[in-house]
Amino acid sequence: MEGEELSRRLVGKFPAVVVEPFRETAGRVRFPPEILLDLFREMRDGLGFDHLGQVGAIDWVEEREVFYTLWSDREKQYVFLSTRVPASAPHLESLTPVFSSANWHEREAWELVGIEFDHHPDLRPLLTPTGYEFHPLLRSFQLHEPEGLEVKVRDV
Amino acid sequence: MGRLSAAKPVLTTPAAAPTAEDSPLPMATEPAVPFIEIETLRAREFLPAAKEALGSLLSEQAQGKLIRPMFNWAGRNSLFPLHWGLACCAIEFAAAFGARWDAERFGVVPRSSPRQCDLLIVNGTVTWKVAHKLITLYEQMPEPKWVIAMGNCATGGGPFRTAYSVVPGVDKLVPVDVYIAGCPPRPEALLDGILRLEQLIKERKE
Numbered sequence: 001m002e003g004e005e006l007s008r009r010l011v012g013k014f015p016a017v018v019v020e021p022f023r024e025t026a027g028r029v030r031f032p033p034e035i036l037l038d039l040f041r042e043m044r045d046g047l048g049f050d051h052l053g054q055v056g057a058i059d060w061v062e063e064r065e066v067f068y069t070l071w072s073d074r075e076k077q078y079v080f081l082s083t084r085v086p087a088s089a090p091h092l093e094s095l096t097p098v099f100s101s102a103n104w105h106e107r108e109a110w111e112l113v114g115i116e117f118d119h120h121p122d123l124r125p126l127l128t129p130t131g132y133e134f135h136p137l138l139r140s141f142q143l144h145e146p147e148g149l150e151v152k153v154r155d156v
Numbered sequence: 157m158g159r160l161s162a163a164k165p166v167l168t169t170p171a172a173a174p175t176a177e178d179s180p181l182p183m184a185t186e187p188a189v190p191f192i193e194i195e196t197l198r199a200r201e202f203l204p205a206a207k208e209a210l211g212s213l214l215s216e217q218a219q220g221k222l223i224r225p226m227f228n229w230a231g232r233n234s235l236f237p238l239h240w241g242l243a244c245c246a247i248e249f250a251a252a253f254g255a256r257w258d259a260e261r262f263g264v265v266p267r268s269s270p271r272q273c274d275l276l277i278v279n280g281t282v283t284w285k286v287a288h289k290l291i292t293l294y295e296q297m298p299e300p301k302w303v304i305a306m307g308n309c310a311t312g313g314g315p316f317r318t319a320y321s322v323v324p325g326v327d328k329l330v331p332v333d334v335y336i337a338g339c340p341p342r343p344e345a346l347l348d349g350i351l352r353l354e355q356l357i358k359e360r361k362e
């Protein structure tokens with residue numbers, strides 16, 4: 001599917017999306033967070049992008065960007081979709097009702113960049129230890145020398 | 157060994173030791189040496205049991221010269237590390253047991269169950285997520301047991317020392333006997349560490 005065709009079919013249904021055509025991939029789609037579930041249903045059922053490859057997040061200080069990669073097995077094409085939420089209230093609807101493979105990706109994006117995915121079935125830490133309180137990939141996170149740890153010796 | 161109060165060793169005497177009275181033939185009157193049921197003994201019960209069995213035969217001095225060195229000799233020539241790869245250092249660990257370096261000639265054979273191991277080679281980055289599993293594996297290994305921290309990551313956190321997710325040195329979790337520097341250490345360095353550990357075991361007293 002050419003970028004122009006993707007643009008035509010998407011913008012007709014969702015006037016708020018912006019499609020930037022790429023030459024080799026189908027394009028990059030920017031969309032407002034409110035239409036997330038409807039847009040992805042249309043991408044899957046209407047346009048045939050049936051595989052969600054990745055969900056990631058970037059901290060842009062005032063905003064946080066969440067991006068998705070979809071793959072179409074029929075067209076052999078990728079499409080990249082992204083949306084932005086304000087850093088003061090980083091809430092986004094969970095994509096798990098449409099693509100269940102979003103489950104672990106969203107857990108990772110939540111614990112590392114702090115995006116709150118509403119209605120996620122199982123929002124537990126995936127990589128950080130249980131009880132870890134920080135979002136370590138935020139720009140405000142400081143690395144620090146470890147402290148308060150004791151070297152264990154064998155009690156003979 | 158001090159904190160582990162050794163359980164009472166299992167000693168039995170041969171069931172029907174024939175005596176001079178009920179035998180028609182004259183027999184040499186030897187003291188009945190109790191034999192040790194080796195299979196039922198745990199490693200840490202071996203020394204008290206051996207001492208008790210040989211106490212009547214050997215002087216105190218001879219026991220000190222014989223039993224502990226023998227125990228150490230057996231232990232250091234059959235170090236079984238746990239087959240557990242954590243990060244990139246595990247590749248060098250694997251190479252050390254391959255055909256070229258062949259750690260098996262020192263009696264070092266990786267085993268897949270912690271119950272059969274007496275050496276934990278921590279070969280890679282330990283994250284906080286895996287830390288409690290490492291402690292579980294260490295505690296599942298029978299005494300006496302040793303730990304080698306292989307590579308900069310296991311020694312002190314390595315390049316990830318200040319990261320949010322990495323334990324800065326595995327000696328914060330379990331006691332470590334030998335540290336090997338390098339990122340990654342070459343298989344020769346691992347073999348050198350194992351030989352140094354054998355030296356430590358050789359010098360081990362009570």
Ligand code: SF4
Nearest residue numbers: 244245307308309340
């Ligand atoms: S010390 Fe270097 S080679 Fe070894 S696990 Fe760490 S980063 Fe990898």
